[in-house]
Amino acid sequence: MTRINEKIRAPKVRVVMHTGEQLGVMSVREAVEKAKSIGLDLVEVAATVSPPVCRIVDYGKYKYEQSKLKKKKAKTMTRIKEIKVRVGTDTHDYNIKLARAEKFLYEGSKVRVRLQFRGRENAHREIGFEVVKQVAVDLAGIAVVDQQARLAGRAINMMLSPLPKEQRQRKYFLSHGSLIENDDDDSELPDDEDDVQDDAPQAQE
Structure with a gap:
């Protein structure tokens, strides 16, 4: 006051x-x-x-x-969204996650890609890095890598920033957008209840 x-x-x-x-x-x-x-x-x-x-x-x-x-x-604030991928995620669920990431990026949000190792997966971290890096490749039409994939404990994190608005091209959202109408509703992925997280706004530099 x-x-x-x-x-x-x-x-x-x-x-x-x-x-x-x-x-x-x-x-x-x-x-x-x-x-x-x-x-x-x-x-x-x-x-x-x-x-x-x-x-x-x-x-x-x-x-x-x-x-x-x-x-x-x-x-001038940018929201940070998060999607989670896994080692061995099937193609259908993987494409849904990419569609969700595309939606956030298209709206101007940054997206943190997070892969959490489970059990024996931790012994093959190189596979996890391959999965996360593939996400960057698949979303190259709408995002650039803001922070490279890096290990943090038992997880790999990577940050993506949206391309300029006029350059953003959606691919996965066009075919899977109807499955992600509610940003924070993961009912279509019951085994991944916290698939999306929404952080506080981050100021653009």
Whole structure:
């Protein structure tokens, strides 16, 4: 919650004018009087520093600009989805997973490909790497490898990023899209209940 005027709790604050001019450190009372004398508000913009930093601005305009910045930031966020593949996954299920990955990539999300080794599979990790790398080959029409396949514990992870929008070409989604209408519904793959995971947004660089 943004504090303004008399609601600012610190006894002293560092004041900056809306023009960028530094007025220095002064009491909140003095700063509020200064702001009101020119028809503006004292707005706390950095509460965690000592003393807190406040700006003398039009609070209504300030809120509007902050709202615009928040929306702009949200638009530059990229979601990270995840699909899981396995050593020995049959062709039908493999194609469904690729269709799901294509859907996410086509919508602009990054996709983490994860292969978890089970039991004796751990002794043949090279096969797991071949499976994960094949995913990158099969999705080359819509994605590029952002992070190469690498081992993390008993799993291999690889990150894919979507190609520019005008270059994205779907292949598996065209034939299997009807099976993945619900992003997080894996009822068609009952043995892989957590086939899709949705991480927090990641800002684009």
